[in-house]
Amino acid sequence: MILRLAVVALLAFMTLPTVVVIAVSFNPTAILSFPPAGLSLRWYANALTYPQFQRAAVNSLVVTAGAVLLALPIGTAAALALERGRLRAPGAWATVLLSPLVVPGVAAGLGFLIVAASLGLLQSRAVLVAAHVALVLPFVVRSVWVSVTNLDPALERAAASLGATPARVFVRVTLPLLRPGLFAALLFAVVVSVNEFVVSLFISTRVNEILPVAMFTYVVNYTDPTIAALSTLFIVATFLVMWLVDRVVDLSAVFLHHR
Amino acid sequence: MRLLLAPAVGVVAVFAAALAALLQYSVLEFIPGSLRTGGFTLANFRGVIAPRYLDHVWDTALLSAATTVLALVASYPIAYALARTPSHRIRSWLLVLTLAPFFTGAIVRTYAWMLVLGNTVVTWPVPMLFTERGVLVGLVHFSMPTMILLLAAAISHVDVFWRVTLPLSMPGVVAGSLIVFAWTFSAFPTPELLGGGKVKMIANVVKDLALDSFNWPGAAAFAMLALAVTLALLAGLGRLAAGRAP
Amino acid sequence: MLARLIALVIVTLLASAAVAHAQGPLVVSTWGGNWKDTVERVVGKAFTAKTGVPVEFEVGGTIDRLAKARVTKGSPLVDVTLTTTHVGRLYISDGLFAPLDMGKLPNAKQIAREAIRSEHHVGTWAxxxxxxxxxxxxxxxxxxxxxxxxxxxxxxxxxxxxxxxxxxxxxxxxxxxxxxxxxxxxxxxxxxxxxxxxxxxxxxxxxxxxxxxxxxxxxxxxxxxxxxxxxxxxxxxxxxxxxxxxxGIDTMAVMAGSKKSDLAHQFIDLALSKDIQTELVKSLRAGPTNTGATVPAPLRGQPGIFLTASEWKERGYIMxxxxxxxxxxxxxxxxxxxxxxx
The missing domain is CATH 3.40.190.10 (Periplasmic binding protein-like II)
Structure with missing residues (x-):
């Protein structure tokens, strides 16, 4: 009973900020009051029409699409190699591929900043895409790897023995069997890239900044609830994505991997 | 088949090159008002222990330790429930509520705490926003999803009787603590926004030096400190895990 | 198929980067928030309407913008900088501001004497x-x-x-x-x-x-x-x-090394014009530096709104x-x- 109360209280603590953000996003005035004096959608209108957000949204789209389209094939190839490449130390290679996960964002960000500046690439999105590929790669490798482990090589052998070329086996047999892993990888990669902030802050300028960086700049400079509106949109989108993932792969299988 | 690994290794190599550039800059001399650098020097690392920066290093260590302890205490009940509930539906709900903040993004989450800790919703008896207290609350909240998942994974390996659960879940406790400490040690958005320029942890000093003063060598030295602490803690974690393996 | 897709992505990325470079707007450095919004709405829009050149803003705090200007000395990322009159002095002593060509700023003749801060920077509001x-x-x-x-x-x-x-x-x-x-x-x-x-x-x-x-x-x-x-x-x-x-007086200046010096002067001159100053005063609730600007009745005589030479002299202390x-x-x-x- 006490445990149950504690769990409920702690979950309330975890969800409280989300609830407040959603409530505040409908606040009619620039200076916040709680509970709000009325309901208004003006901050949603402001969030969607603010030019720097529009530009940042385009940048986010390009950077995330670029990073995910690169990381997905690269990560899938790596996952196949890890499981089937008869590597001498697959564990060590896996550690290498997952290592960007443990590097502090400011260290990676500053490193990329120095490299970008020396290449004269500060205003372009290329460095952002490169950094994002490295940052989402661990998630892709891990998600696809789970599917590869469950793959039965007999099915591929069967296709090959019936005369299919290796390429055809890969496209018609292997890829479809990897679909759950690929789908999870895609969604994780998108969520991680769309929300990436610290590394991107260091290598962003006014021209190429992505949405989280633009939101950060706005929070520092303005006090009105525009970010609450934008955050609410983010939260709703995130829940949709999580729900989708849960349809396709069992979340507890991914995160509590003993099951 | 092995060649399939090559592109991924290439990506990690690019990442490693960025870290190498960081390492290189941390031992180059800073020339004020310029992005050019001078020769080899260890002065940047002496800067880390200079009195005006040492406070921030100390604050970082204290906040990380406090965050670890509080996150552990706050996460254990949820992790326990998550690992032990017989109902699949409750587990799904717990997991979604736990993971949601994990995937909402740092800015959204921190902004939300700015609203809660400011005097908008309730008027706090003591100032919360732009104080270490407020930053601590944000950091604990930020760490809880990770802590819960690691604890839950450990607890669900253990047998029923709850008196033995706590001791036997120690691996999860140790792993969670090390990871949360390392993670908090390089926290950036939470202290940046909830600290309001008054509470600065190491990552905030890195940002100030790099993006506001353009002292890249000095910033690199601080970033190396954060990197070193993270790697040392995770190496310790790896050794613990290896020592326990059957 | 996959290779073609990747190549396509790379080409798109490069192309979009190239387009961003080719347009060439006038870049103005200023504080964020309400300051940037007001300058953008009042001066930027009018400037683009008049010249056809878009205006973009680089925003930041007073000191970090100075640091950025220092490390990009000679080939600045911005053309016009707005900063406080005293920090303007630091830009000048570092050689970051170009001298103003008063011939290109006809509106400067209507500016209060106190607001012409130097040969390099001129006050836009107080x-x-x-x-x-x-x-x-x-x-x-x-x-x-x-x-x-x-x-x-x-x-x-x-x-x-x-x-x-x-x-x-x-x-x-x-x-x-x-x-x-x-x-x-x-x-x-x-x-x-x-x-x-x-x-x-x-x-x-x-x-x-x-x-x-x-x-x-x-x-x-x-x-x-x-x-x-x-x-x-x-x-x-x-x-x-x-x-x-x-x-406090906030000033504008042309960055030394700006490739758009003429446009930068035009931008500053526009900001000093009677009509734009009237608009600026209305939205910022600051005092105009153009003595011919109209101030809304409720603001007249309020602290910080100087309209005559004697008000400039007696009602504020200029450090x-x-x-x-x-x-x-x-x-x-x-x-x-x-x-x-x-």
């Missing part, structure tokens, strides 16, 4: 740092700087912690000194400590302290006080009788730019160590 308070929470009327020291205001005052130059100068003036002999006011400022409830770093914090009544008396920007009034918080802006408020710029670090250090620390 305001004062003065006492602002909530009459509903403070019993005795506040009319003079000296009133801040009254025991009745114990634990009621908030000051900015990022720039103490105003209160330091006032304390020095009260002791018969000025900003150059600021040490004279140190003891008096120490005596203010019991009355100080809080320090604020951002406008939002200051707003919050005022709204909740935690610090109903503040030394703040006149511009921000008028904004509070507009948000329905009934504050009174004091025109102190013993010493005037401390004047020595150079001394302020060069001593500010020392002031901050002393203020943080002595006044802010418990």
């Amino acid at each position: 305001y004062v740092y003065t006492i602002v308070y909530r009459p509903d929470l403070v019993k005795d009327e506040i009319t003079r700087w000296a009133d801040l020291w009254k025991p009745g205001l114990k634990g009621k005052i908030a000051l900015p912690d990022f720039d103490p130059s105003h209160i330091i100068t006032i304390a020095a003036l009260m002791e018969g000194g000025n900003e150059l002999s600021w040490v004279k006011g140190q003891e008096r400022l120490r005596q203010l400590k019991p009355n100080i409830a809080a320090f604020f770093s951002t406008d939002a914090q200051s707003q919050d302290l005022m709204k909740t009544g935690q610090a109903p008396v503040q030394v703040m920007l006149s511009v921000n006080a008028y904004h509070l009034q507009e948000q329905g918080i009934g504050v009174r802006v004091v025109q102190p009788r013993d010493f005037p408020g401390i004047v 020595n730019d150079e001394a302020r710029a060069k001593t500010l670090p020392a002031w901050r250090e002393w203020f943080t160590a002595t006044i802010v620390k418990k």
Whole structure:
């Protein structure tokens, strides 16, 4: 009973900020009051029409699409190699591929900043895409790897023995069997890239900044609830994505991997 | 088949090159008002222990330790429930509520705490926003999803009787603590926004030096400190895990 | 198939980067938030309508923009910089501002003498740092700087912690000194400590302290006080009788090495024109520098709004730019160590 109360209280603590953000996003005035004096959608209108957000949204789209389209094939190839490449130390290679996960964002960000500046690439999105590929790669490798482990090589052998070329086996047999892993990888990669902030802050300028960086700049400079509106949109989108993932792969299988 | 690994290794190599550039800059001399650098020097690392920066290093260590302890205490009940509930539906709900903040993004989450800790919703008896207290609350909240998942994974390996659960879940406790400490040690958005320029942890000093003063060598030295602490803690974690393996 | 897709992505990325470089807008460096919005809406729109050249903004704090200008000296990322008159001095001493070509700024002839700050930078609007308070929470009327020291205001005052130059100068003036002999006011400022409830770093914090009544008396920007009034918080802006408020002037300058010097001059000239100044005053609630600008009736005669030569002279204290710029670090250090620390 006490445990149950504690769990409920702690979950309330975890969800409280989300609830407040959603409530505040409908606040009619620039200076916040709680509970709000009325309901208004003006901050949603402001969030969607603010030019720097529009530009940042385009940048986010390009950077995330670029990073995910690169990381997905690269990560899938790596996952196949890890499981089937008869590597001498697959564990060590896996550690290498997952290592960007443990590097502090400011260290990676500053490193990329120095490299970008020396290449004269500060205003372009290329460095952002490169950094994002490295940052989402661990998630892709891990998600696809789970599917590869469950793959039965007999099915591929069967296709090959019936005369299919290796390429055809890969496209018609292997890829479809990897679909759950690929789908999870895609969604994780998108969520991680769309929300990436610290590394991107260091290598962003006014021209190429992505949405989280633009939101950060706005929070520092303005006090009105525009970010609450934008955050609410983010939260709703995130829940949709999580729900989708849960349809396709069992979340507890991914995160509590003993099951 | 092995060649399939090559592109991924290439990506990690690019990442490693960025870290190498960081390492290189941390031992180059800073020339004020310029992005050019001078020769080899260890002065940047002496800067880390200079009195005006040492406070921030100390604050970082204290906040990380406090965050670890509080996150552990706050996460254990949820992790326990998550690992032990017989109902699949409750587990799904717990997991979604736990993971949601994990995937909402740092800015959204921190902004939300700015609203809660400011005097908008309730008027706090003591100032919360732009104080270490407020930053601590944000950091604990930020760490809880990770802590819960690691604890839950450990607890669900253990047998029923709850008196033995706590001791036997120690691996999860140790792993969670090390990871949360390392993670908090390089926290950036939470202290940046909830600290309001008054509470600065190491990552905030890195940002100030790099993006506001353009002292890249000095910033690199601080970033190396954060990197070193993270790697040392995770190496310790790896050794613990290896020592326990059957 | 996959290779073609990747190639396509790379080509798209490169192409979009190239397009961004080719357009070439006029880039203006300014503070974020309301400042940028106002300059963009009032000056930027009119400039683009007139010249067809788009305007983009690089925003940031006063000092980090200076640092950025330093490291990009010679090939600046921006064409026009807006900054305070004293920090402008630092840009000038580092050779970051180009001398203004007055022949290209015909509107400068209508600018108040005090606002032509140097051959390099010219004032676009003015305001004062003065006492602002909530009459509903403070019993005795506040009319003079000296009133801040009254025991009745114990634990009621908030000051900015990022720039103490105003209160330091006032304390020095009260002791018969000025900003150059600021040490004279140190003891008096120490005596203010019991009355100080809080320090604020951002406008939002200051707003919050005022709204909740935690610090109903503040030394703040006149511009921000008028904004509070507009948000329905009934504050009174004091025109102190013993010493005037401390004047702030924000200035514009052309960056040395800008490839769009002509357009930059045009932008500044437009910002100084009578009509644009009238608009700026209306939205910022600051004082115009163009003596021909029209000021809305409720603002006339208010602190920080100077319309005539005598008002410029008598109703505000203009600090020595150079001394302020060069001593500010020392002031901050002393203020943080002595006044802010418990």
